[in-house]
Amino acid sequence: MNGNLNANGLLLKAIASEWQGKHSADVVICPPFPYLAHTANLLSGSEIMTGAQTVSEYEKGAYTGEVSALMLADLDCKFVIIGHNERRRMQRESDREIAEKFVQCQSAGLIPILCVGESTEDRDNGLYLQTIGRQLNAVFDLVDRSVFCNAVVAYEPVWAVGTGKTATPCQAEEVHRFIRKQLGEIGQEVRILYGGSVKAHNAKDLFALADIDGALLGGASLDADEFLAICKAAE
Ligand code: PGA
Numbered sequence: 603m604n605g606n607l608n609a610n611g612l613l614l615k616a617i618a619s620e621w622q623g624k625h626s627a628d629v630v631i632c633p634p635f636p637y638l639a640h641t642a643n644l645l646s647g648s649e650i651m652t653g654a655q656t657v658s659e660y661e662k663g664a665y666t667g668e669v670s671a672l673m674l675a676d677l678d679c680k681f682v683i684i685g686h687n688e689r690r691r692m693q694r695e696s697d698r699e700i701a702e703k704f705v706q707c708q709s710a711g712l713i714p715i716l717c718v719g720e721s722t723e724d725r726d727n728g729l730y731l732q733t734i735g736r737q738l739n740a741v742f743d744l745v746d747r748s749v750f751c752n753a754v755v756a757y758e759p760v761w762a763v764g765t766g767k768t769a770t771p772c773q774a775e776e777v778h779r780f781i782r783k784q785l786g787e788i789g790q791e792v793r794i795l796y797g798g799s800v801k802a803h804n805a806k807d808l809f810a811l812a813d814i815d816g817a818l819l820g821g822a823s824l825d826a827d828e829f830l831a832i833c834k835a836a837e
Contacts, residue, residue: 730777
């Protein structure tokens with residue numbers, strides 16, 4: 603919930619003017635809902651894609667204030683972040699609701715970016731893989747693992763998001779390998795991103811690891827130079 607029309611316009615123009623031509627890294631920008639159309643408009647003609655930050659778990663109906671996957675698909679939106687830890691914690695979204703959002707994205711032809719990650723307590727108690735396994739299983743209960751060929755998973759340890767504390771490459775790699783294993787046969791084909799205080803200075807070390815395919819950025823996406831430096835590190 604950062605930015606405004608003017609500031610977003612400047613940020614997007616600075617990013618789009620630098621990120622021209624063909625690139626091997628895919629870049630998606632996920633603004634707050636009110637700025638989606640504006641963002642898609644400013645990015646049209648560039649290789650950068652647009653995504654949303656959440657979506658309703660329902661297809662349509664009397665759910666005042668909610669935004670459906672079909673509405674997002676209408677707006678040239680290709681991706682949707684679901685299950686971000688801020689929504690799991692602050693909006694009390696359950697594993698089941700997030701799994702239902704995943705299904706809505708799939709049916710509307712959107713690519714869900716499913717966030718999973720453990721709290722500080724789970725990390726300290728050695729329960730982090732159980733938590734992540736539970737979050738993934740809630741989705742596997744509703745869809746076959748094969749649908750993850752059109753999905754992205756983001757590992758975001760709660761203790762690393764917005765805190766300046768990044769998981770060490772070793773901690774991140776362990777969880778990414780675990781997620782790939784849980785995905786079964788399709789595991790090798792699924793993009794698994796790391797999120798949590800990724801900055802230009804630590805991106806290269808994270809991207810160097812075999813199971814880290816990219817990053818989900820929070821704070822670093824508010825600064826065009828920082829954002830572009832990370833995009834370049836992913837190439
Ligand atoms: P951060 O946020 O990069 O500021 O830690 C990550 C996120 O919000 O997903």
